[in-house]
Every structure is written in structure tokens, then in C-alpha cells.
Amino acid sequence: MPKLPIYMDHAATTPCDPRVVEAMLPYFTERFGNPGSRNHSFGWEAEEAVERAREQVASLLGADRKEIIFTSGATESNNLAIKGAASMYAKAPAGSDKRGHVITCRIEHKAVLDPCKRLQKEGFDVTFLDPPRDGVITREMVEAALRDDTILVSLMWANNEIGTINEVPAIGALCHEREIVFHTDATQWAGKMPTDVERDGVDLLSMSGHKIYGPKGVGALYVRRRRPRIRLTAIQEGGGQERGFRSGTLNVPGIVGLGAAAEICRAEMDSERERLLRMRQRLEKAITTRLDVVQVNGHAEKRLPHLTNISFGFVEGESLMMACKDVAMSSGSACTSASLEPSYVLKGLGVGDDLAHSSLRFSLGRWTTDEEVDYVIDNVVRAVEKLRLLSPLYDMHQEGIDITKIEWQAH
């Protein structure tokens, strides 16, 4: 029997690796200096630590350390990349229309969608691509949406709800051919999958510390410096830290933690990916074999190894979570946040409202064990079976009634 509760929500956040915490600790107390203090050893020591972390993050991404900007997290990185690039490469000054065209996708994270909606209000045109059913955005889809005035493409590397992987290298190559800035939100990708910003044609890349076993409140933005050199308008102004891209005293302990986390991810990535993929496949296989009317959402292969999103027909997501109270995972439905709206990502893929209401996201992590996976499988299967005994929809399905043909009275 594994220790309860079981954490299977690593796409939401991860625990800090104890090695990361150990690396951070001295920077709260004896090495507390401000890296901006240029004239004493406290400052030099802090600066040295920050530069080491910059190198560690750069190595993870195949970048040069001068191309890494530290931020407060991926949300800030996305805001800086999208608003900063749009403002810098705008075709017309602020206050006018037709300032340029931006391409993104409907199933991006809100931290990309909302900055893009902001751009719409500020005179930019934004295309929100409709994803295909498998969730994977291809080069062809982006190419079809390109215009003469396209200045920026922002597409996530891997989706946070369903784990599908967009064709980033091909899209990066396309953007470089057309001289369009390419930003990718790699929050779920970086640290988990091999990344090489040179090979993959990325100009701007956002990542977060707490998704890779580092601390919360720290992240990074990769900003390409050559072929081509990408410029950004700063959002946050002040002391001119981070080459003027991001003013504010550096979060030294956080940055040291992010660096340590990046280094551990790089060293353990290959074996970890294999282990996680094996466990995820076992989870998916057991659930889809033992239950009928279940669906794994998103492309079958082009998915992150540690994440799966499964829809269970004829049961409702919140009651399913209630039946799995010893397992921490995420419901495809946002019911728990009181909005009663099913996931916009699953709806965007064309998953019906009925199935989108009963989806669970399982995301495995560094300390997930086979024993935990077995427990979760049994727990979920038993819960679905129990709820289907209660479900009028499952009865109708078994009687051969098509529930989509019934005239429901929406309330």
C-alpha cells in the first residue's frame, strides 16, 4: 500500500528536489548579497551564483548564457515575450491600427491567450488557430495563416492539459524563412524533453522553475541574440537589470534553485523520460482495457511521456475526483473553480461537452512509483464503475439510446 495521498498532478506544480533546496539555502542567509552591488564581495558572490545558474539554464536549452533572462515565472516570461516583441516589431506606432499580425492557438495557456487579447485591443490582429482533433499544430497550419504583416507566432511546445506536442522545429524553420519572430511557451516541455533552441529554430522560449522540481516564483525567458538578434520592449522598468529586459533586484535564491533544477533535469532526462513513459503507458492501457467508453485525449504518440488526459463517458468529473479523494489530480472540468464550464482545451479539440465534463489529467513525476500507479488504476476504475451504477446516461447507453439525440432541457 503506497503512502496516501498520492500526488499525480505534476503538470500543476512539482515538489522542490531536496538537492535544489540545499543549493538555495546559503543564498538566504550568509550569501545574501545583491548581485547589483558591484563594489564588495557580497555582491560579487551573488553575481557569481546568478551567472552559474544562467549557464545551467542555458545548457538545458542549448543556448548561450547571455541569452537567458530571469523572471518571476513563465507567466511573466510569456507576457514579456509577446507584448515586448509585438511592441518592438509593430508596423505602426501605438495608438494606431494595423500594427501587425500575430498567430497563436485557441488551446494555449491563459498566460499566452490573455496577452494576445491585450494586443488585439492595442491595434494588432491576432489569429487564434483552431487545433485539429489530435491537438497538434503543424507547420502547414501556421503557414496557411501567415500574412504579409505577420510579426509574431506564439505556440506552446507541449500542451499543459493534454500533453500534445506541437511541431516546433518545423514551425521555427518556417518563421525563420519568413523572418517572423517565433515564441514558444515551453513550461511543460523544458527540463523534460531534449531542447536545442538552435536546432529547433526558437527565438523566444518561456519556462518556469516550479514545473521542473525547482522553486515557485522564478522562471526564465530565452531571447535569441544572433541570427537573428531579437529585441524586446521591456514591460517592467527600473534599475536596468537583466540587460534592461527585466528590471528589479534578482531573486538570487530562486535563480540558484532554477539553475540547480535545470542541471538535474539535464543529467537525468533520458532515463527519467523512459521510466515515466513506461508508467504512463501502463496507466493508459489498464484504464482503457478495464473500462468501456473511455478516450485518451490528444495525439496517440506526439505527447509528453508523463502526462495523460482521459475522458470517462457517462460520469461527471467532480464526483469522480470525490471518489478518488486519495489521489491528487486535475479535473478536465473547471467545476472546482466554480465556473461550471468544461475545459476550453478539450472543447477546442472537439471533445463533446459530455466527455469534457468527465476528464482527468494524470501527470506523473520524479518520485512517482509503480505501486502508486497501480493504486491509481484500481482507484479510478472502481470509482468509474461505482458512478456508472448511479449514472442514468450509462443506463441509456447500455439500452442503446443515443444521448445526443435526446432533447435535454439545459438549465
Added chain:
Amino acid sequence: MAYSSKVIEHYENPRNVGSFGTTGEVKQRKDVGVGLVGAPECGDVMQLQIRVNPDTGVIEDARFKCFGCGSAIASSSLATEWLKGRTVDEGLTIKNTQIVEELSLPPVKIHCSVLAEDAIRAAIEDYKQKNGLGAEAASDARAH
């Protein structure tokens, strides 16, 4: 979200789960009234069935099935308990506010109690219609 102990108790031990036959069978039965309310895309569907003694008008048995959150399951489970032993007209006096109070439902879950009240009315209406007992209840239910 934290559920009240009564919601959890009903959710873990739902009362009177089931039906009095297949969809086709209960349609034919004059002593059974069926209420089916809600919609899958809204995340809850309640099916409530009552079996009435035609001589006394007393609801002798009630069954439910529910696709929905814990509060929806608890509301419909509670509705079956409260219906048993009442006459159909007494059944119509059950109000969603009583369910809210009994289960300590938070504001975001009040719609579950409304749905349970709708299910009660729909089941009673169905029984009355099958037995030619006037359209009064029907118009009441629609006005809701």
C-alpha cells in the same frame, strides 16, 4: 471544495439507487412517474422515478440515478428519501431551499437542489399525466 458531512454521507451511501425497469418499460407503467431533468453538457442529469399506489395516491417507493457532482447525487438521494410515504400532492411541497438547508449546500451548489426539485415535479407530473389527473401540476412545473 469542501463538502458537508451530509453530502459526503449521501454520496458514499446513496439511498434508493436504481429504476423500476428500462426506459421502455417505465414508459408503459401507469403506476410509475419518471422525471428526467438537466443536460449532459451542463454536467448534471437527474432521473427520478416514483411508484405510486393508485388507490391512495401515496408514493410507496422512489428510485434515482444521477450524473453529476457530489452535491447533485446527494440532493437526488435525499429527494427519494423525502418522497417515500408522501402523497403525490405532498411531494410537490418539497422545496429546493429545504434541500439546501438539510445538506448545507454552498451557494455555488444551489442549482443542484433546484434540479432535484425540478426532478420531483417532473416525476409527479408524468405520473399525473399518465393517469389523467389534470394538467395543474404540469403548468406549475413549467412555470418554475
